[in-house]
Amino acid sequence: MACIATCAPVLIPYLLGEGKGIVRNYWVTCQFLFGRLLGYLLFAGLAWTISSTILQEVVLRNIIIGVAYILFSVLLIFYGFFMKNDDSCKAACNKNKYERLLAIFPALLPVAAGLATGLSFCPPFLLAFTGAAEQTSLVKSLLFFFSFFLGTSLLFVLAPFVGVLSRFSVLQIVGKMAAGIMGLYYLYSGSIMLIGGWKIL
Amino acid sequence: MNKDTVGIVRANQQPDILKTLILCLPMIIMTLLMLSAGKLPTDPVRLTAFILTFCFINAIFFLMIRTGETDSWRSILFVIYAVCFVISFISHLIEDRGSMAISRADMIEGLTPFCHIVIPMTLIPAALTKTIIFPGTIIGAKHAIAGMFVLWIGSSLALGRGFCSWVCFFGGMDEGFSRLFKRARINNINPKWTYLPYAVLLVVVLASALTLAPFYCEWLCPFKTVTEYSAITSLKTSIQAIIFISLFIALVMVLPALTKRRIQCSLFCPMGAFQSFTNKINVFDVCVNPERCIKCNKCIQTCPTFSISEETIAQGKTATTCMKCGKCIDACKQKAVFYHVKGTPLIGGNVEIYRRLFIYPAFIFLATMSGGFVQDAIVRIVRLITTGSMY
Numbered sequence: 001m002a003c004i005a006t007c008a009p010v011l012i013p014y015l016l017g018e019g020k021g022i023v024r025n026y027w028v029t030c031q032f033l034f035g036r037l038l039g040y041l042l043f044a045g046l047a048w049t050i051s052s053t054i055l056q057e058v059v060l061r062n063i064i065i066g067v068a069y070i071l072f073s074v075l076l077i078f079y080g081f082f083m084k085n086d087d088s089c090k091a092a093c094n095k096n097k098y099e100r101l102l103a104i105f106p107a108l109l110p111v112a113a114g115l116a117t118g119l120s121f122c123p124p125f126l127l128a129f130t131g132a133a134e135q136t137s138l139v140k141s142l143l144f145f146f147s148f149f150l151g152t153s154l155l156f157v158l159a160p161f162v163g164v165l166s167r168f169s170v171l172q173i174v175g176k177m178a179a180g181i182m183g184l185y186y187l188y189s190g191s192i193m194l195i196g197g198w199k200i201l
Numbered sequence: 202m203n204k205d206t207v208g209i210v211r212a213n214q215q216p217d218i219l220k221t222l223i224l225c226l227p228m229i230i231m232t233l234l235m236l237s238a239g240k241l242p243t244d245p246v247r248l249t250a251f252i253l254t255f256c257f258i259n260a261i262f263f264l265m266i267r268t269g270e271t272d273s274w275r276s277i278l279f280v281i282y283a284v285c286f287v288i289s290f291i292s293h294l295i296e297d298r299g300s301m302a303i304s305r306a307d308m309i310e311g312l313t314p315f316c317h318i319v320i321p322m323t324l325i326p327a328a329l330t331k332t333i334i335f336p337g338t339i340i341g342a343k344h345a346i347a348g349m350f351v352l353w354i355g356s357s358l359a360l361g362r363g364f365c366s367w368v369c370f371f372g373g374m375d376e377g378f379s380r381l382f383k384r385a386r387i388n389n390i391n392p393k394w395t396y397l398p399y400a401v402l403l404v405v406v407l408a409s410a411l412t413l414a415p416f417y418c419e420w421l422c423p424f425k426t427v428t429e430y431s432a433i434t435s436l437k438t439s440i441q442a443i444i445f446i447s448l449f450i451a452l453v454m455v456l457p458a459l460t461k462r463r464i465q466c467s468l469f470c471p472m473g474a475f476q477s478f479t480n481k482i483n484v485f486d487v488c489v490n491p492e493r494c495i496k497c498n499k500c501i502q503t504c505p506t507f508s509i510s511e512e513t514i515a516q517g518k519t520a521t522t523c524m525k526c527g528k529c530i531d532a533c534k535q536k537a538v539f540y541h542v543k544g545t546p547l548i549g550g551n552v553e554i555y556r557r558l559f560i561y562p563a564f565i566f567l568a569t570m571s572g573g574f575v576q577d578a579i580v581r582i583v584r585l586i587t588t589g590s591m592y
Contacts, residue, residue: 008407008410008411009404009407009408009411012403012407013400013403013404013407016403080400170396170399173393173396173400174396174399174400174403175400175403176400177396177397177399177400178400178401178403178404180400181400181401181404182404182408185404185408185420188440192436192437195436
């Protein structure tokens with residue numbers, strides 16, 4: 001439940017804003033989960049290197065996550081409040097560079113969302129992090145986090161069905177705006193983490 | 202007489218003084234009982250405050266009945282109610298705690314007053330964890346959680362989203378600022394922003410379920426500026442305070458004054474969005490008679506909550522966001538916009554009867570909610586003038 005609670009505020013608004021049908025939503029959820037896996041594997045590496053020094057680990061963690069959160073928040077804010085609706089704006093519209101970027105890499109936002117939420121510290125994640133830190137090799141640490149990812153991903157089986165509601169155009173607008181508001185929260189979280197890492201340095 | 206003009210009561214057909222007094226009699230008795238709680242105050246200052254409040258509230262209701270106008274009189278009491286709420290609430294906080302800030306110790310003891318805006322955020326965590334995610338007291342204390350829930354359920358059943366114009370103690374603030382200037386300085390507001398409260402609602406409900414804490418109260422509530430807030434002890438609480446004050450200035454003061462609309466209530470408040478759903482189960486609504494409508498668009502221009510558009514007029518109704526304030530009804534000289542009781546005929550009904558059926562329960566809620574705060578604020582102001590202290 002903690003995993004769902006961490007990811008739902010990002011994934012559900014995105015599915016509402018973007019989802020087109022159950023199959024398409026499963027694809028979006030897979031992209032999201034792929035990003036989440038990347039975040040976990042990044043942490044697996046970090047957990048393995050924890051033996052270097054505690055100070056470096058905290059600084060590195062704050063800076064990596066802070067930067068990731070800020071980049072992700074910019075994407076979310078742009079998606080929520082500034083991106084033109086595809087239906088009302090076909091090829092004739094002048095797209096800015098962010099819109100062009102998202103048009104070329106449509107998976108960028110769900111993968112970034114998965115990565116950012118994968119880097120968060122929900123209670124089961126902290127337990128997994130502690131377990132991975134006790135592993136003696138990088139491969140074992142990576143496998144530990146991969147297992148954790150597989151176990152928690154089962155909870156996302158039902159998420160795509162929420163996106164079916166997005167056929168109501170009003171819910172698409174609401175979902176996009178909600179994603180933008182979550183972006184503002186991640187912008188704050190990322191900034192605080194960067195400041196925290198900077199202070200320790 | 203033409204079928205659609207049957208029962209239309211014009212200004213010169215308003216009841217005479219005697220009939221108005223008879224129509225006001227139930228309200229006089231109800232407010233006497235509600236405001237006195239069964240016994241009159243013995244303290245001369247409190248007794249004076251009681252008499253002033255009682256007379257003022259009943260004068261407002263008398264004028265509503267006599268003139269046939271709703272919003273013009275409602276807004277006076279509603280704005281005064283909000284101002285008196287702030288005076289009374291802050292002075293009580295300072296009297297009890299010595300500060301508007303709430304400490305961790307007070308939260309742990311459950312001394313935080315519960316506010317209705319928290320209600321949507323508590324529902325999912327309550328279902329999942331069987332706990333109310335708010336550092337307040339369920340029953341027995343001042344501003345207890347159970348009391349606010351009962352009030353909210355009762356007023357939602359009676360008024361639907363009319364709650365936001367007749368019951369909410371915050372609503373009068375942006376309404377007051379929206380009436381500062383005669384003309385709007387900003388007229389073109391993209392209608393897509395009317396969906397923002399639903400987005401805020403979605404975020405605060407999900408984030409509150411995630412953090413098991415009332416997310417809106419911690420991060421987004423502009424009214425923390427004039428009620429209470431977490432004691433500023435860290436960078437996080439400083440940022441929260443900056444957010445609260447900025448949102449209050451922007452959404453409750455500046456934008457309502459410039460647009461003449463209730464911006465906080467209609468474009469941001471998650472409780473308002475949540476309350477819109479209760480309009481579906483409520484017996485009253487505001488309807489438009491397209492046959493009488495001359496398409497002057499005055500109702501669209503005056504609606505403080507963006508709840509009337511050309512599309513809704515064509516459908517003969519207002520949007521689900523309608524707060525039933527009555528401003529559009531007062532503005533329509535053709536009497537094409539009117540309060541309506543669901544299930545009764547749209548054309549040919551007596552709209553003045555419909556209006557009275559609505560304003561009786563609505564005004565009882567407004568009088569009951571505002572009465573205590575207005576009385577207390579008068580007492581505090583008198584104390585301030587006579588002794589130099591409100592406490």
